[in-house]
Amino acid sequence: MSLVRVTNLGFCYPGSVVPVFSDINLAIERGGRIGLVGPNGCGKTTLVKILCGELSGFEGVRDGGRLRAGILPQFLDFVSGQTGSSYAFAADERLQRLHDEILRLETSGSADNQAILAELFAAYGENGGFELEAEIHRLADEFRLTSEMLARPVETLSGGEKTKIALLRLLLTRPDLLLLDEPTNHLDVETLEWLESYLTRSRTPFLVISHDRRFLDQCCNEIWELKNGSLTIFGGNYSFYRSEKELQLARQLEAAEQATRKISRLKTAASQVRTDADRMENFKPTRSISNSGRICKRDEGSAKALLRTQNKQKAATVLEKRIDRMIEEAEAARPFIEKKRAISFAPCHLKNSTVLRVENLTKRYGENEVLSGFALTVNNGDSLAITGANGSGKTTLLKMLAGYESADYGSISWAPDAVTGYYAQEFEQLDPEATVLDQVLQGDLTRQTRARTILGCLKLESDKVMQQIKTLSVGEKSKTALARLLFIEPDILLLDEPTNHLEIEAREALEDALKEFCGTLILVSHDRWFVDRLARTRIELGG
Numbered sequence: 001m002s003l004v005r006v007t008n009l010g011f012c013y014p015g016s017v018v019p020v021f022s023d024i025n026l027a028i029e030r031g032g033r034i035g036l037v038g039p040n041g042c043g044k045t046t047l048v049k050i051l052c053g054e055l056s057g058f059e060g061v062r063d064g065g066r067l068r069a070g071i072l073p074q075f076l077d078f079v080s081g082q083t084g085s086s087y088a089f090a091a092d093e094r095l096q097r098l099h100d101e102i103l104r105l106e107t108s109g110s111a112d113n114q115a116i117l118a119e120l121f122a123a124y125g126e127n128g129g130f131e132l133e134a135e136i137h138r139l140a141d142e143f144r145l146t147s148e149m150l151a152r153p154v155e156t157l158s159g160g161e162k163t164k165i166a167l168l169r170l171l172l173t174r175p176d177l178l179l180l181d182e183p184t185n186h187l188d189v190e191t192l193e194w195l196e197s198y199l200t201r202s203r204t205p206f207l208v209i210s211h212d213r214r215f216l217d218q219c220c221n222e223i224w225e226l227k228n229g230s231l232t233i234f235g236g237n238y239s240f241y242r243s244e245k246e247l248q249l250a251r252q253l254e255a256a257e258q259a260t261r262k263i264s265r266l267k268t269a270a271s272q273v274r275t276d277a278d279r280m281e282n283f284k285p286t287r288s289i290s291n292s293g294r295i296c297k298r299d300e301g302s303a304k305a306l307l308r309t310q311n312k313q314k315a316a317t318v319l320e321k322r323i324d325r326m327i328e329e330a331e332a333a334r335p336f337i338e339k340k341r342a343i344s345f346a347p348c349h350l351k352n353s354t355v356l357r358v359e360n361l362t363k364r365y366g367e368n369e370v371l372s373g374f375a376l377t378v379n380n381g382d383s384l385a386i387t388g389a390n391g392s393g394k395t396t397l398l399k400m401l402a403g404y405e406s407a408d409y410g411s412i413s414w415a416p417d418a419v420t421g422y423y424a425q426e427f428e429q430l431d432p433e434a435t436v437l438d439q440v441l442q443g444d445l446t447r448q449t450r451a452r453t454i455l456g457c458l459k460l461e462s463d464k465v466m467q468q469i470k471t472l473s474v475g476e477k478s479k480t481a482l483a484r485l486l487f488i489e490p491d492i493l494l495l496d497e498p499t500n501h502l503e504i505e506a507r508e509a510l511e512d513a514l515k516e517f518c519g520t521l522i523l524v525s526h527d528r529w530f531v532d533r534l535a536r537t538r539i540e541l542g543g
Helices: 044-051 084-089 093-108 111-126 129-142 147-151 159-172 189-201 213-219 238-281 302-333 394-402 436-441 445-457 462-466 474-488 504-516 528-534
Strands: 004-011 021-028 033-037 059-063 069-072 177-181 206-209 222-227 230-235 354-365 368-379 383-387 409-414 420-423 492-496 520-524 537-540
Touching (some): 004 044, 021 044, 021 059, 021 230, 033 044, 033 213, 033 238, 044 069, 044 177, 084 129, 084 159, 093 111, 093 129, 111 129, 147 159, 159 189, 222 238, 230 238, 354 394, 354 520, 368 394, 383 394, 383 528, 394 492, 436 445, 445 474
Parallel strands (some): 177 206, 383 520, 492 520
Antiparallel strands (some): 222 230, 354 368, 354 409
16 A cells, blocks of 8 residues: 555646646655655655645645655754754654753752652653653664764754754654655765665655765665656666666667658658659640540540549548658657756866975864864876765865965965866855856956856856846855856866755766866765766875
8 A cells, every 4th residue: 555646746836837747646655765856946845745745736636644754854944052852852842841841940959849840750751751762862872873962952063963863853753754855965974874774774665855876876766757847757776767767768769760760761652652643633635635536545434543543642641641640749759858068177287297285284173173284295187085074174174275264284385376266065155146147257257158158058047147146046056156167267176065956967967077177176075976986086084
């Protein structure tokens, strides 16, 4: 029996005439481990909200029975000052209120509160409070969350720790189905691998939205592709989905070629029949009169000849109509191949053999020493990945290399005349009030054509280039930051999580461009697929 099923599902945002998707049919079974992929803005989050019953106003039928769906949203919402433990208890609001009140009264130390505390403890126990505490501690151990982490305000935790606590709270509600919206964003590799392991072992079915190809490969046994308003379902993990898509496309193209060849043959036959019919129709009777004025024997029975002419004309018309239908069917069946707009970096002209020397670099934030005595030499053409857990200093190091942070001690020496391009994961280099075009041009108004071409290749065009940065989605901000790098034609690229907000197609376009980049690449990324393809050398911080 399916956990949730939808039939002929369609959805259109209020005020819009173009549907987000239409005529979607799907079912999630009890063993489902589903990865949902598709370009940014195609409606993945909208579909998830409909599946869990959070969004109404759709066309079609949703049959979910008494489904208890737990959503892990893309952007986690925490109350300022709320501890991890309090956030977890919020899975049961009644128990949370009792728990918080007990803590408040115990902290006050007043003897007058003992009678009230006794009543609260009784209610707490009767409603399963102690069982909930035990389950929180059990999951915290499984999720590698210490008591110290649970006692801290949630906003002080790392992205991975926040995701773990949010998932812990979600599991306390005992959902029938987990719906995870981009859970891998901002997770370090260690936490990513933990989440993969957890989902692989979990008996709870799940649907996960993700652009992380390795994650989808490891966790999923079914891939749903939402694109151009339609949903296509593939059995298997991400690698199977990719190979199956390629096979399907090859089969569709071959079928289209066969249809084209058949239509061509029929057109030739129809043309010949039409020519014969026209020749018979245009035959002049005067050519059939003998010298004596009598009809030639070969034209006796001219009524039969007329019938043959009419039959030829009908046959030609039938063939032509059949060809028209075949052309329409072939056009409908021909696969849509979206034109890929390749991006590429300009050739580099830096001749130095060594482009960067870092010596004895030290950086502290208060009592926290992020880097100590760090040294690094980078040669021209190197491709280097900086790895390490969240908080190990990867972003800090890139900011110092880019000149956005100063070192407490040590030196950073770049090759003379080196042009360095820096991509910051929080888009600090973008001015929220400026337009997309202005941010790319950076005052160089003589090269507007090149700037617009680059933006067009990243699918930022028309009115979009005149929008202010603050009005863009995170994916569009990411593409604007990449366009800046392409425009300045750097010799060295410093990239801090450049794929975080890019859909898979854009990630692959960036990978292709960086693979052909002849300069020096220093990158930080938790996208293991991305790093495996590009990095020839790796260094680990905090190891």
